[in-house]
Amino acid sequence: MNIFNDVKEIVLGAVAALQAAGTLPADLDASRVTVEPPRDPEHGDMATNAALVLAKPAGLAPRALAEALVRSLAQAPGISEVSVAGPGFINLRLQPALWQASVGAILRLGTAYGASSMGAGERVNVEFVSANPTGPMHVGHGRGAVFGDALAALLTKAGYAVTREYYVNDAGAQVDALARALHARYRVARGALSEEGFQALLAERAIEYGGDYLIPAAEALAAAEGDRWLDQPESAWLAPLRDFAIDRMMELIREDLALLGVHHDVFTSERALVRAGRVERLLGDLEERDLVYVGVLEPPKGKVPEDWEPRPQTLFRATRYGDEVDRPLRKSDGSWTYFASDIAYHADKVERGFFNLINVLGADHGGYVKRLSAAVKAVSDDKGSLDVKLIQLVKLLDNGEPVKMSKRAGTFITLREVVEAVGKDVVRFIMLTRRNDATLDFDYARVTETTRENPVFYVQYAHARACSVRRHATEAFAGRDLSPATLAATCDVARLGAPEELALIRLLAGWPRLVESAAEAHEPHRVAFYLADLAAAFHGLWNRGNEHAELRFLLPDDEATSLARLALVQAVATVIASGLEIFGVHPKEEMR
Structure with missing residues (x-):
């Protein structure tokens, strides 16, 4: 049930009546007609733009058409008041019964209330996290994981067929660096290098990934291989240790994701795409379409880097699809650029039948958006769409003070440490209380306090209160069937x-x-805002009952009103649970 869609059908019925009367053309396109809350609640419950969008193609003045629609709408069931505002907006007020019927609908549908057929089963690929397999996930990865998972759940509730995907960036220089760090740790595990020597080696060779998280992997390698790789040259051990390290790090990442309650349907390996020749094949296809050529780029705008030199490069015609410049596909050493692999990867998605793509990336990928969008247009013959959601940083605090770095990770706080400190549900909810493109402060003290300033507590407290x-109703009305289905069928909602x-x-x-609009905009944070508003309204009604006895939910001497209010309370709990379900958060029945 969507009351806005129901009223839209009433408006479209009024339009159809005018068409039948010959006032409006029979072939008029009404697809742009909307019914929405008015900007000012004083103007009514809902507003429609029907007269504004239909007047011009109908050859009528907007206000004249609005007045004709008003005469028809005034007779519609459930409409108590209708008026024209400004150049032709139509404001409507609904009879209370139309609103009150929502309570029964919520109880009948349960947490499925709010589900929509808007997506019509369209396939959507949501790629998120895709952290380099070089260590445990940090808090920033966690925010992207929660956002992507919640967005996927939101789109599913809106009727889309969603696939959650993780792109494993396992073919670049960073995994070679990981293999070198693992080899050094392996030497420590075999007693061929001291811990002091390891730290000196890190500094001397600028080896990355020196955190303690590599120790278990190194010990496992030492147990499995013995001294096999101690005296071998790098050319011998780099590839097998790289594969070993990637597998171990992906196990670690999967464990971190599971701890957060995040699961992917598909893991796609960049290394596998490259080894299968997918990059060469894709670039060959693009070359046949004159989308790949050898050329010389102009120097970067602004200050030219000292190492820049004009040279012929293999380039993708990204400018043909809206990018500012064409983009290199090969490095100076002849290897593929990251972008070349990314084009092949997105072509692979399209070949799998995904034309609606969403990528959740870190904020440092802002300069990458236009070239990726150009790539998707190219590989899909302009049939595909890509929405890149950039995830801003998370500032980890404790009572307003920055939290120190983790020894386990070496340079950052791991996601696991945060989840173990405050719990999965708190992490997931708080990560969604800001827009994805806004920096988020995550304060250990604030996210665990029991005040209305803590949104996760405030929403959970509303559910627990319900x-x-x-x-209490079970005790007060012992023997009565108080199930949602029975309440929906028997309570008198007119008493509300x-x-x-x-x-x-x-x-x-x-x-x-709200579900539809948040899904359409790809903005799950709207759910958090809505839940906060709903919790505030419920707490407010609870407090009014403390001040005015007649507004209390349970009235011992008025069973009919009590059951109607119990139905309302149950509806509140159901919608909160529906929203928390999208977030992957378990609703609490008691606060302890």
């Missing part, structure tokens, strides 16, 4: 007529529309 009302109750019902009725 469960508490249900427990207090302004505060109707305001809460309107908020509940807006949940399906």
